[in-house]
Amino acid sequence: MTDSQVLVLIDHDGGAIAKSAEELLAVARVIGEPAAVLLTGSGSPEPLVRGLAVLGVVTVFHASAAEYAQHGVVPRAETLAALVREHRPTAVLVPATADGKEIAGRLAVLTDSGLVTDVTELGEDGKAVQEIFAGDVIVRSHVTVGTPIFAVRPGVAAVESVAQVEPSVIAVRPEFSAAVGLSEVVEEVAEPRGSRPELTEAKVVVSGGRGVGSAEDFGLLEELADQLGGAVGASRAATDGGLYPHRYQVGQTGKTVSPQLYIACGISGAIQHKAGMQTSKNIVVINTDETSPLFEMADFGVVGDL
Amino acid sequence: MGKPLDIVVLVKQVPDSGAPRSLTATNATVDRETADLVVNEMDEYAIEEALRLRKDHGGQITLLTMGPEGAVSSIRKALQLGADAAVHVTDSALSGSCAVKTSLVLAAALRTLSWDIVLCGAAATDGQLAVIPAMLSARLAAPALTSARALTIDDSDTPVAHVERQTETGYQKLRAALPVIVSVTDTINEPRYPTFREIMAAKSKPILTLSLSDIGIDPGDVGVAGATSAVDDFSPRPPKGAGVIVPAGDQVGKQLVEFLAERRLIN
Ligand SMILES: Cc1cc2nc3c(=O)[nH]c(=O)nc-3n(C[C@H](O)[C@H](O)[C@H](O)COP(=O)(O)OP(=O)(O)OC[C@H]3O[C@@H](n4cnc5c(N)ncnc54)[C@H](O)[C@@H]3O)c2cc1C
Ligand SMILES: Nc1ncnc2c1ncn2[C@@H]1O[C@H](COP(=O)(O)O)[C@@H](O)[C@H]1O
Numbered sequence: 001m002t003d004s005q006v007l008v009l010i011d012h013d014g015g016a017i018a019k020s021a022e023e024l025l026a027v028a029r030v031i032g033e034p035a036a037v038l039l040t041g042s043g044s045p046e047p048l049v050r051g052l053a054v055l056g057v058v059t060v061f062h063a064s065a066a067e068y069a070q071h072g073v074v075p076r077a078e079t080l081a082a083l084v085r086e087h088r089p090t091a092v093l094v095p096a097t098a099d100g101k102e103i104a105g106r107l108a109v110l111t112d113s114g115l116v117t118d119v120t121e122l123g124e125d126g127k128a129v130q131e132i133f134a135g136d137v138i139v140r141s142h143v144t145v146g147t148p149i150f151a152v153r154p155g156v157a158a159v160e161s162v163a164q165v166e167p168s169v170i171a172v173r174p175e176f177s178a179a180v181g182l183s184e185v186v187e188e189v190a191e192p193r194g195s196r197p198e199l200t201e202a203k204v205v206v207s208g209g210r211g212v213g214s215a216e217d218f219g220l221l222e223e224l225a226d227q228l229g230g231a232v233g234a235s236r237a238a239t240d241g242g243l244y245p246h247r248y249q250v251g252q253t254g255k256t257v258s259p260q261l262y263i264a265c266g267i268s269g270a271i272q273h274k275a276g277m278q279t280s281k282n283i284v285v286i287n288t289d290e291t292s293p294l295f296e297m298a299d300f301g302v303v304g305d306l
Numbered sequence: 307m308g309k310p311l312d313i314v315v316l317v318k319q320v321p322d323s324g325a326p327r328s329l330t331a332t333n334a335t336v337d338r339e340t341a342d343l344v345v346n347e348m349d350e351y352a353i354e355e356a357l358r359l360r361k362d363h364g365g366q367i368t369l370l371t372m373g374p375e376g377a378v379s380s381i382r383k384a385l386q387l388g389a390d391a392a393v394h395v396t397d398s399a400l401s402g403s404c405a406v407k408t409s410l411v412l413a414a415a416l417r418t419l420s421w422d423i424v425l426c427g428a429a430a431t432d433g434q435l436a437v438i439p440a441m442l443s444a445r446l447a448a449p450a451l452t453s454a455r456a457l458t459i460d461d462s463d464t465p466v467a468h469v470e471r472q473t474e475t476g477y478q479k480l481r482a483a484l485p486v487i488v489s490v491t492d493t494i495n496e497p498r499y500p501t502f503r504e505i506m507a508a509k510s511k512p513i514l515t516l517s518l519s520d521i522g523i524d525p526g527d528v529g530v531a532g533a534t535s536a537v538d539d540f541s542p543r544p545p546k547g548a549g550v551i552v553p554a555g556d557q558v559g560k561q562l563v564e565f566l567a568e569r570r571l572i573n
Binding site for chain 2: 013072073074077097098101102103104105106108109110113114115116117118127131132133134135136137138139140141142143144145146179180181182183184185186187188189190191193198204228246247252253260261270271272275278282283284290295296297298299300301302303304305
């Protein structure tokens with residue numbers, strides 16, 4: 001084991017490794033040698049381990065337990081804490097998803113460590129870059145206590161192709177404390193999202209606001225998104241107004257996206273909306289009101305009716 | 307009706323997220339001088355949910371804030387929505403506390419209170435961390451039901467909380483026995499506006515002020531001195547170069563396609 005081992009919690013759906021894993025591994029390589037932490041329920045981890053082999057992961061810590069699916073984040077945080085105590089890694093990386101951030105928070109408490117959330121970049125010196133206040137301020141900070149924990153924002157880090165390896169899989173026997181308060185997952189309900197890509201992973205996002213006018217007119221945005229192979233997003237005025245389902249909301253209280261192309265239709269550009277799309281590489285704005293603040297960040301703007 | 311519930315709602319004072327915000331040049335903490343300070347928006351949904359629970363089950367609602375002396379203005383505002391009392395943990399040593407230490411202080415304060423359920427927002431708009439509920443759960447060994455979009459508490463003698471939680475792929479139904487920590491999102495309810503009567507009533511509601519020594523915390527363990535992370539530097543996002551803005555017209559479709567092709571976004 002090298003001195004600079006970095007534990008990387010691998011997000012997966014039981015069958016395939018999430019896209020964020022590749023990004024987290026790339027970020028981990030900046031500060032050390034990544035060791036993947038793979039926590040699974042029933043079923044063979046083989047396809048997941050193969051996925052990690054393609055991503056060039058040399059060491060995989062694998063634990064399997066029904067508790068991971070039954071009790072939400074608590075058992076995952078406990079296993080990570082045990083690995084931290086045993087292996088004393090240089091740092092721990094988790095994806096900055098809702099679950100990932102909770103795991104990071106619990107791990108910080110369990111291991112007396114500091115954490116930085118929503119990291120977009122990590123320097124060789126262990127300094128983490130974050131964007132705060134709706135992306136208006138860029139902060140660099142570092143952890144001063146314990147084992148640094150970084151929740152890395154998905155969809156941001158650049159990935160490089162690495163040579164495939166044959167990982168050594170180290171079986172971890174998870175032990176769960178009886179003294180912690182556990183919640184129970186009673187049911188997982190999948191809501192079909194159709195053939196469109198996941199909002200946070202899409203290369204193109206076509207987003208609509210109050211100016212789209214009606215739920216039917218969102219159908220036009222869906223058509224455009226399908227032509228471009230993209231996902232559909234919405235402002236809070238659109239989701240609150242029932243024009244589009246809430247889980248597609250972009251912004252401070254919704255998803256953060258940074259696609260190659262963001263097309264904003266009938267969105268004024270409140271700070272809370274910008275918070276979720278400010279880092280998009282190219283921004284197209286269509287709005288009837290030329291004073292709409294979103295035009296300030298447009299690469300291409302059309303003043304006019306949708 | 308089951309037994310009445312002792313409810314604590316965590317309320318944080320934050321700078322208004324609708325206006326530009328900054329960090330202070332001196333110690334890189336949130337600039338409170340220039341900001342318009344408000345009750346964290348999601349905490350209003352937590353308060354509304356508490357009011358609904360009190361209506362159905364009976365009981366007491368206490369607000370809990372950790373923040374500077376000035377945060378009392380937001381506590382009064384929050385009390386106008388209908389909670390019974392508030393607890394304000396304030397101490398000069400707390401300035402610059404990180405999330406890990408904020409959770410230490412809130413947990414210590416919660417140990418001095420009696421509660422069946424702690425309600426809070428899923429995230430505060432200042433740091434957008436969304437970690438405090440999970441940290442409190444770890445510190446207090448109480449289950450956390452997070453990012454709830456629906457909450458019910460059943461009427462049995464050993465009550466159980468049930469929530470629906472939005473996930474990336476759909477939603478989960480979760481449950482946990484009380485005492486429990488529940489964080490809520492802004493889809494769970496529609497917060498009310500205070501009535502004139504409640505605004506007047508809030509003026510005389512009790513606010514208990516606690517210092518660090520009252521809750522048994524060493525001042526050196528919190529604030530800038532006890533922080534688990536440190537800011538190295540910060541800068542405003544570099545402004546974006548001005549783009550092309552065109553009026554709608556016959557040419558617009560063609561111009562847009564040209565723009566997309568030039569940036570290699572379509573081929
Ligand atoms: C704490 C907090 C959190 C928030 N979180 C979020 C969040 O996560 N995401 C979010 O989006 N918002 C969020 N908001 C809300 C935000 O402040 C704005 O209210 C919201 O983004 C406005 O949405 P909108 O631009 O669609 O609507 P509006 O501001 O009403 O703008 C509609 C736009 O459509 C244009 N328009 C009208 N008709 C047409 C037409 N025919 N063709 C073209 N253009 C047209 C108008 O000129 C206008 O610019 C939050 C607010 C708060 C207080
Ligand atoms: N200083 C504080 N005082 C009271 N409640 C807080 C404080 N910080 C965070 N909270 C609560 O924790 C929730 C999540 O905050 P955060 O994890 O900072 O995003 C908030 O919505 C509040 O309900």
